[in-house]
Amino acid sequence: MTHDHSDSIQRLKIVEGHIRGIQRMLEKDQYCIDIIRQIQAVGAALNxxxxxxxxxxxxxxxxxxxxxxxxxxxxxxxNEITEVFETSQKI
Amino acid sequence: MTHDHSDSIQRLKIVEGHIRGIQRMLEKDQYCIDIIRQIQAVGAALNxxxxxxxxxxxxxxxxxxxxxxxxxxxxxxxNEITEVFETSQKI
Amino acid sequence: MTHDHSDSIQRLKIVEGHIRGIQRMLEKDQYCIDIIRQIQAVGAALNxxxxxxxxxxxxxxxxxxxxxxxxxxxxxxxNEITEVFETSQKI
Amino acid sequence: MTHDHSDSIQRLKIVEGHIRGIQRMLEKDQYCIDIIRQIQAVGAALNxxxxxxxxxxxxxxxxxxxxxxxxxxxxxxxNEITEVFETSQKI
Incomplete structure (x- = not known):
């Protein structure tokens, strides 16, 4: 069973860039709430x-x-489906 | 396709009692954070x-x-499974 | 410090009716996915x-x-704010 | 107001490595459920x-x-605290 994951890989590359941007925000000690919002945006992208x-x-x-x-x-x-569903509620 | 939902019904009755308890906490103007914690407990029970x-x-x-x-x-x-999974991430 | 919780109490009464409706859906063995959607709607209302x-x-x-x-x-x-924030991510 | 964000930066570097690992899992077409679990672990780390x-x-x-x-x-x-709390419930 092979899949075309090119879209997900592309989206993860964007997430990776986003994470690096958040690191720079932290290094520059930017406003905490703005940083939290960016982390939340990454969480939504991962979902x-x-x-x-x-x-x-x-x-x-x-x-x-x-x-x-x-x-x-x-x-x-x-069972795996039930398990990832259960975990998705806790993140 | 019939199911035995007696366990879920029982757990929803407990949730219903919990919800009424939270209404009483609000009526007595109890501490907001304690009320929020009770609502979060109900959310976890529903999950x-x-x-x-x-x-x-x-x-x-x-x-x-x-x-x-x-x-x-x-x-x-x-598709329904994907949809409830997606929603579960947003609640 | 007193609060006017009448709006929250009203909304919890609606949630309580919703929970009873879900019990009836379970008793009638209605479609599982429809029931899950209703539980998710209650979760969103509680949030x-x-x-x-x-x-x-x-x-x-x-x-x-x-x-x-x-x-x-x-x-x-x-600390209480941090704690309810942390819990909110896990529900 | 300056903060010591060295711990958060360190944790974000680990998340970044994790994200790259997930990209490799996708490139090798590893098992979808294992990949979803890794994404969920990243979500928990971000939280x-x-x-x-x-x-x-x-x-x-x-x-x-x-x-x-x-x-x-x-x-x-x-208001910002309320807003990030509200968003945290939706991710």
């Missing part, structure tokens, strides 16, 4: 990437796992 | 109920939808 | 109430605590 | 940095703004 990856995963790996006859594998992929 | 319902949904409705031959239905149930 | 209470708290209790000369009290109220 | 910055802000900028006689400035710094 979008996670959502996009989950969507891709559901339509490829999960779909083929469930359409296989491997009940253990089915249970495993379904 | 657990959502996670439990999602787990049940994945192992019943989603599983049977994907094992059917209805590609439109498959796509629909998968 | 708004928390934000409103925090705003009120900052402009009353926190303000007067910081304008007092009690350094221990100042530290306590500031 | 800790935000909390630490807020704590510092409250004990420096906010404290001095409120202890000044500038009512407009007081209102502004308090």
């Amino acid at each position: 979008k990437i996670s959502t996009s990856l989950l969507d891709q995963h559901l339509n490829t790996c999960l779909l083929s796992a469930i359409q296989s006859d491997d009940l253990v594998e089915q249970k495993r992929v379904l | 657990k109920i959502s996670t439990s319902l999602l787990d049940q949904h994945l192992n019943t409705c989603l599983l049977s939808a994907i094992q059917s031959d209805d590609l439109v239905e498959q796509k629909r149930v998968l | 708004k109430i928390s934000t409103s209470l925090l705003d009120q708290h900052l402009n009353t209790c926190l303000l007067s605590a910081i304008q007092s000369d009690d350094l221990v009290e100042q530290k306590r109220v500031l | 800790k940095i935000s909390t630490s910055l807020l704590d510092q802000h409250l004990n420096t900028c906010l404290l001095s703004a409120i202890q000044s006689d500038d009512l407009v400035e007081q209102k502004r710094v308090l």
Whole structure:
């Protein structure tokens, strides 16, 4: 199961640049609230990437796992979805 | 596809009592931060109920939808998972 | 320090009715995803109430605590803000 | 008002390395769920940095703004806290 992750990689490169920009804001001792806002913007960008990856995963790996006859594998992929959903509520 | 929701109903009854308790805290003008903490506790309890319902949904409705031959239905149930995941990050 | 919490109490009464509605959805075994969406809507409503209470708290209790000369009290109220902020990220 | 942000800068450098690691996971087309978990770990690390910055802000900028006689400035710094609290619930 191969995926085209070029869009997510591109978005992570932007996040990486954003993180470096926040480091510079901290080095220059810019206003804390502005820095927190930038960190929150990075968090929102990461959430979008996670959502996009989950969507891709559901339509490829999960779909083929469930359409296989491997009940253990089915249970495993379904549990993973529940687990990342649970974690997403805590971040 | 029927489910046993008795556990979730029981937990929602507890949440309902919790909400009424918070109303009384507000009526007595108790300390704001203590009230906010109680609201956050309710939020955490609701997240657990959502996670439990999602787990049940994945192992019943989603599983049977994907094992059917209805590609439109498959796509629909998968999109719903992505959507509730996306929303869970925003609450 | 007294507050007018009538708006928050009103909004919590609506949340309470919403929670009872979700119990009925569960009793009728309605579609899991629709139920999860309703729980997420309650979570969003609770977040708004928390934000409103925090705003009120900052402009009353926190303000007067910081304008007092009690350094221990100042530290306590500031720590509480950090703590509810931290918890809000985890719900 | 100057702050020692060396700890937050150090933690952001770790986050930056983490982000680059996730890019490599995507380039190698590693398992989607493992990648989502890594993104969620970055989100949790960013939340800790935000909390630490807020704590510092409250004990420096906010404290001095409120202890000044500038009512407009007081209102502004308090509104900012409400705003970042509100945003933190949505990420």
